[in-house]
Amino acid sequence: MRKVIIIRNKIIYIFIVIMAVIMLCLTTYSENIIMAKSKDDELISNKIKAPFYPWDNELPNIETPEGFQWREFQGTTLNFVVENNINANILSRECRNFTEKTGIRVNIRPMDYSTMINKINNDFISERGKFQLVYVDPYQTLNRFHNNLEDLNLYNNDPRMPHIPGGMEDFFDDQVNILSYFGDKTKLYAIPFDTTTMIFFYRKDIFEKYREQFMAENGFDWTPGQKDFTWERYCIVSKWIDENVPDEEVKYGSAQMAQLHNSVYCDFSNVLESYGGDYFDDPYVNTLGVEKPKMVSIKNNNLEDGLSMYKQMVEVGAPDSINWNWTDTAEAFKNGEIAMMANWDENGAVVENPNLSKVAGKVGYSILPYGNVRSANIYGGAGIGINSNASKIEKKAAWLFIVWATAPQTQSMVLWEPEGGSMPPRKSVYNSKEVQDIIENVKNNTNEISNLNHLPALLEVWKEDNVYFRSKISNFYFIEQIIINNVRDMVKSDLDPKVVADKIFKELSLLQ
Template structure:
């Protein structure tokens, strides 16, 4: 045979061989891996797995060697999961790579992965307002996993999860397909410098005739403004620089910050059934020209004016840093910043912070919910999906939720009902004055549980075109506070831009 022809044939055989090996290698992460030894009696006592509902003879090592990429927002829950995943990997043999990123990066990377149908991230932290609403069809439907007798089950699924959170986080448009299991429960509350209020309360009351301490129904946004201005004028900068701090940057933060005020005055962006719970594909009835909306704009302008001059440039991270450094006396922020404030090694305000629901408007106190779920990428392989389901049952179990709450870097409140039956938690819910220094993880709990009451919780609109809607609101709110724009004109501009979205659909 001609040597050149032989060389070509050998080259073809080599290339084909490489392609076959590559295919097999790829498929090994997508089909069942047979174990030489089937583990029939899992000894999981003393681990985070011991109370999981596993099928009889379930092989906990059946996914040994698989790698799962979990992309998640860098928050309290993610930090603890990162620490605890070592045990998960040791027991299951699954290699968990947790990629914790900031909110904006999370949304960008997840959305790009879905658009490309790449399946790079098998496990996904699913924000209901940025991802679930737009890409629910790109997520694996989870109902069949929990009903399959050969798979692990989530005990109490789904009745054990807090109802209104579950509606927002797990479903979209209807409650037939369950796309995510509730993972975290971040909610905005008010942080305030208890030491400053204790020290200056009598002086303030003598001058103004009322108790300035946040938390009561009498503590309105108008009083919040008055108290913030009084602190600026009467408390030395060495003790605290500003009466309050806000998050009015041209960012998702200003939408959240303003929404608390808007809902407290009885306003909202749209008036539709289910738009703030299960969600809708789009909106119909725009509500931004109503008197409640305009009053909320007026109040919000004054709130930002009375806060730190840097508030127009701050997002939630910036204001949290300022509070932690002792620069501001009050701020609305996510409850997950709690352990950040109580870190005795790094926080200047550890042990000096009070927690309560946000100030009242004409209608109520409104505290925006920001929790998310954990879901499975529809474009993962079959075996990756099964391994991901095992991880989800572990990560959202009662035991893990309690571990996250009690962890020194934790404090994130459980999304399930059963953890609140824990003896220590129940004791502190009913006797908050008995909280010891060792149990500081629980100091903010009463404020968050108060914020979750139906009359105090605010759920933003969940719609498929929310990104475009939110950008309009963010841009106009930021320009309003930065350039002191007329609120009636701002309302009209928001309305006309939202109408443009309707007309283009």
């Protein structure tokens, strides 16, 4: 009996020893896991990842300086007036993540372009600082009010503050020059936010169905995107569709946006630049910008050619489009009323949405038609800046929002969301495997994400030979009004393009 007890005690002892060893191993393992996790969290220069997203091994991450507290400015409320586009709409919803982690509330107020510009300008003029965060249009705000914008280098170069992930070099170079600086690169006024660019939309189903018939009658392939698809042929195609395609399939061949609005400036400028024309020829006038241009570069022949072609385009387009802006034209296209339009790429998400569009799955995309020099596709991106009239705390809170809102992970949401599809201004996103796969799938007609079908066309548009950057000058508003008023008068009152060209040249020269 005693022997049994001794054996039993030995077994218990051995069991205890084994359990102790196991516990020691588990403790060591747990400590190793914790240490590994700690090491995984630590980044270069003793920085750790921010609390917003899981660690991304492909895209630059938001880094937190050692000792920095993301809730340092909790309770702060910021106002952000922004153009009503897909970037703003998606950001409004996703901003809850930022508020939960920082305690900073951001009132994002999307509105139409003209109202937004007026509100921003009035806030700067009054110096009230009502809108601490500013949607910085390079041609309406950055050019006129850069002295009212905070120099963001103060925050991006401060080792105690979070920085733009990937640095400014992760943004496309030309877009940074246009959206972030004015005159030189001494001060950083805005961080690139959106990249709206005009591309060509057309009814792929109509073009495929009637292709052979059109070629037999006209002797050329009408597929958009080719170098011989010119504005002149665009007019021929538009007229042919009007005369040969039943209204039940599509009512008009094309439409313009000739309203007394910024839209007619953009619409016409695409055509002018395609014929070799532009407004000024000063160095950097189309990138970093200049205070006051000295070289009026419009030559009457180029200007007259562009005006003549634009007048013809309006004449063959939907009659009501003489009073349309880009929103009206996009509405007509998605409702199946027109077969072709030049418009902002962000409309791709709407026209491919079967709940909103009658033409979903029937749309093709390309660069704009050619003039006698090139295809010119106007760029319309904007940045986010900080109002210099905001308080010190508001400025720092606004900087945290900018770091989050322009991070590649946040901007990628605007690309991947079903109602999104807008390409971020970041090289890292463009070079990511997911984006490259989508581009390849669209080219091979195997893409299943329809709101991204326009991406190859957009990236073709962004090539140096195809993209058109406007003149960025401090008094651009007055120049734009000269173009808007004269082009509008020409198409509305049937004026001679040569007379209008002379008038525009004289009025621009008087501004010097």
